[in-house]
Every structure is written in structure tokens, then in C-alpha cells.
Amino acid sequence: MMNYEDILRANGGICETPAYVFDLDILRDRIASVKKKLSGNVILCYAMKANPFLVAPLCEVVEKFEVCSPGEFRICEKAKLNMNKVVLSGVYKSKEDIQYVMYAYGGQPTYTIESFEQYRLLKGCARKEKIQISALIRLSSKNQFGVDKKVLEQILKDTDNDSHVRIKGLQFYSGTQKRNFNQILSEIHSLDAYYIELKKNFGIHFEELEYGPGLYTSYFNNEDEQDEIVLDEFAKALGEINFQGKIVLEMGRIIAACCGLYMASIVDIKETEEAKYCIVDGGIHQVNYYGQTMAMRTPDIEQFPKRPDEKFRYNICGSLCTVSDILAKQFPLSGAKIGDILIFKKAGAYSVTEGISLFLSRDLPNVYFYSEKEGLRKVRSAQPTDIMNSVIYD
């Protein structure tokens, strides 16, 4: 169990807010517990868009990393990630970017194919580089990503006579925070059936299936915590399909969410005829809970320091110029004071990356890693954003 006082006061200092703190002990425990549930042919692929800061800490403990843009790729290079672990994904890969990766790392990454055009581009670049690449064809889930079965089968026929692209299997992802577990079951069963069909019709024996289940993470108070049960059922269902090859699970949220804390300090307290308000030095541009719209639901928040005083209910609001910058409504705080820190839990996934962080040109938060062994370590200082929102005068 995390002791928040230890974290905030680690190394004799105090965490400078607003900040994200990623607890690496919790992250590693999470990976170990997810892996324990999965059988031997199932490996993890961390979808780094959930939180790119976790690439370096996960380098050694996760087998694959889903990388969707040149920027994400550069983060992996800086983290010295073994390129055999990279799945170069994303709906659009430019010729220059593909050429760079192939020139620098050859056939080490796995490449995903998102269209016939992108297939042609990958094949052309591989031929020019005189290499063979391994690829996954992304099967569409009725949106702009991937290809339908007709195009998928055209690509398969084409690769039959090509030595530069080797298709390892299919990739499939249809969305995040799936409440309906039956949708996940139905997806794995239809992928399994499609593999059988492809074997029958084309004699194709795929070695791999890369699947992103979009498993649900519960964020809010009064929510029935089903996360572990769902994970158990999912692992069981995977063990029951016909496909016996390697199953690569692309996951972001359920890996990253639990290790992250978002810390914001109370900077003003006031009362109007309507309500009591706490203004904090962060806001909705920095912390993001899927499904929280306008603070209709309350995440897990803790006040520091803890006070024995009477509790009053406050609307906790950020520092943006919009009425929608509400982090929690009618949240009980004990003797709230300016300078108190509010700790928002389960903020490890999609907060760093999905917030409207350039709105109002406020600084990006500090980022800390925490572990019991190393204490609190600042890995990125607050960064100004005005330079991104203004003309550059030489």
C-alpha cells in the first residue's frame, strides 16, 4: 500500500506541484501480476501512447512496445529499447520515417500494415534496403484503421511472391474502456475463426495474433471494481481458443493507470452563494479520467496533510479559463487550506498524453518517478508551453 506522505516528502524535499508521480514499484508489481494470470504463449505489448514516460522503466519487463509515431519512436531510441521489441504501428507511416527505421534498424521491428498503399510503401522500402521485414496486417474494426478482409486477402496473395515482407499474423484493436466483456469474447472468437478460415482457404499458418482488448479500468468512487475478475476471465478465454501460436496483447490503460498519481496544490479557497470552491494549480488539461465528463463522476482523491477537522464539501477546480475545468464536485475536505496537496489516484494512463495541455499556455507539470529504493526522482521539470503557442522570433 502506497504511503503518500513518504512519497511527497521523499528525499527530504516536497514534490513540486502540479506533478505526476509514477510509482515504479507499483508498475512492476502490476506487470508481474498480469503476467502471472496469462499462459505461456501470451506476451505483453505496452501501448506506449498510454504513458510514454514508462517506456524506460518497462524496457526489461515487457516483451513488446506498440509505437505509433516518429515522436514515440524517438522516445524508444532514447530509452535504448531493443528494437526487436518495437511494433511500428499507427495508421500512417511516412516514406521518410519508414526509410529511417529500416536503414537504422533493418528488420528488427515488426511493422503493421494499415492499407494496401501502406503495404506497397513498406514493401518498396524493404526491397530498397535489401531486407526482409516481419509484418502484421491490421484488420479493420469498421473504422479508418486497418483493412477489410477483401484487401487483407489481396495483401496475403501478394506477399506470397515477395521475399521482402513476411506476414506473421493479424493485429486487431477496436477501442478502449470496454464495459461489455462479451464484446471482447466475441472479438477473440471471430479472430480465431478467421485464422482457421485463412488456413483452410490459403494454407496460411500464422504464428502470431496481436490483439488489444481495451480492458476496463475502474476510476470512480462507487464503481464496482471488476478489473481483476475481468482480467482472470479474459486470460481464461484466451486459453480456450483454437489458435496455439503466440498471442501478443496490446495494452495501455490496464498497465499504466494504477501506477500514476497526479498532485495539485490548493492555491485559492472561496465561497459564493452557490458553493465552496478550491482552486488548484493544475486542472483538466493535465489529468484525464475516461468517462468523467464535467466531473459527473468522482475519482479517488486524497488530501495531504490529513486533518482531523470537520469536513466541508468543495468543488475542486483547476486554473483554466473554462467553466468545465472541474476536477471534482462537492468533494469533502477537512479544514482545507491553501498549500494543501490533493492527490488524484490512478492517473498513470492517458493523463500525460491526452490532456489539452497547451490550452492557456500553462506549464506542463513536473514528472517524478518514485520507488521505495530510490525515493522520489524528478525526471522532467515543469516545461513552459508559451514557446509552442507563439511565433518564434529569431
Ligand SMILES: Cc1ncc(COP(=O)(O)O)c(C=O)c1O
Ligand atoms: C492500436 C492500439 N492498441 C492498443 C491500445 C491501448 O488501449 P488500452 O489503453 O485500452 O489498453 C490503443 C489505444 O488507443 C490502440 O490504439
